[in-house]
Amino acid sequence: MTGRATFRTGDVDEARREIAARFYANFMDVIEARGRPFAARFETVGLGSVVVGDMRCGADVRMRFAELGAYHVNVPLSGRLELRQGTAAVTATAERGVVLDPAGQVVVDRWAGDCRVLAVKVDPAALRRRLEELLGRAPRGPLVLGRDLDVARGHGRDWARLVRRVAREAADPQGLAQHPLVARPLEDALLTGLLLTTGHRYRDELTRPARPLRPAPVKRVMDAVRERPEHPFTVTELAALARVSPRRLQESFRAHVGMTPMEYVRDVRLARTRAELCAAEPGAGVTVSEVAWRWGFTHLGRFAARYRERFGETPSQTLNGRPAPGC
Structure with a gap:
């Protein structure tokens, strides 16, 4: 999704459809008005693989979602958001946001009428890339x-402050965030901020002191492989791209990447294959x-x-069954 949208409604069905269009299919109903009318106000802005929304409903509502298919972060600016994913029940507040996994049904038991929430949808393949x-290198697992x-x-x-600044742009049709030169960064x-902020198996590696920069020949090869991983690379071709001998390239990759150049090619290909299998729509005929x-x-x-060695499941399980979390 790209671009911005401003939405106001007092109709629950209209609000539900708007959330489905910008985020996920859902069921919504008002729990109790408590003297407050339902008055949804949504400001959303899309930045490629990320959708940011500044959202409120006015009255207390309950919602249900199927599997999201995306990472999702809720950060209330005010009020409380009570929800569950699987068996885990959490309450999001202005001090404590919540991160939801792409897999697992989500139930919002109460989105309080006074709760204004920053909602962030993140494409899993983009986050992995x-x-x-x-x-x-390609992450394992x-x-x-x-x-x-x-x-x-x-x-x-x-990170939450950055999200809020981006959300403000949704209210401004001339906002600088809409410019392609600004939107991508x-x-x-x-x-990057989400990867540095949340807990996961690679966080320590990302936050430890920077390692020495990889030599230029290694970086040239890594950039070329990430740009065209489907290309039938050979060691000789990679060495020519690196402008060093095949033996020197092998030694440099083992020292600075921890694997051979062709192992790196395979790792990137496996990661891209998994991302496509995860994103395939059921019944679309993808094999x-x-x-x-x-x-x-x-x-x-x-x-x-x-x-299977890399991801702990077969490619068919990823495509047709229930892939491992984080797909």
Whole structure:
């Protein structure tokens, strides 16, 4: 989603449809008015893979969602938001935001009428790609984010402030955030900030003191592979891109990346394949073989074995079943 939208309504069904259009399909009903009429006010802005909303309903409401298919963060600016995902019940407040996983049904038991919430939807594939860029390698296994988000101090507070500044742009049709030269860096900042703010298995690696920069030959190869992972690279071709000998490239990759150049190619391909399988719509006719072929895997047996070793499930389970969390 890109662009901005301003929405006002006193009709619950209209509000439900707007949330479905900007975020997720849902069921909504008013719990009790308490003398306050239902009066939804939504300001949303899309920055590529991220959607930010400044949202309130006026009256207390209850909502239900199926699996979101995206990471979602709720940060109340006022009031309380009581919700559940699976068996975990949490209450989001102005001091404590909540992070929801792409998998697992969500029930909002009470969105208080006085609760104004910053809602952030994040595409899982984009977040994983951003993590890959920051690590300099394809991450292994699912990306599971911690549920609690401290927005009263530290990185969490700073990230929430950035989200609020972006949300303000939704009310301004001439806002600078709509300019392509600004929107992309803002999108990257929101993705990076979320990775630095929430708990997950790679956070320590991201926050530890910066390692020495990788040598230019290694960086040239990594950039080329991430740009075209489906290309049938060979060690000789990669060495030519790096402008060093194949042996020197192998040694540099082992020293600075922890794997050989061709292992790195395979890792990036596996990550891109999984992202496409996760994003495939049910019934769309997508097959594992066509996705694997598109990303450069010509031997399906070896591909399937490496995929299962990497992600703990078969490609078909990702496509047709219930993929691991963080897909």
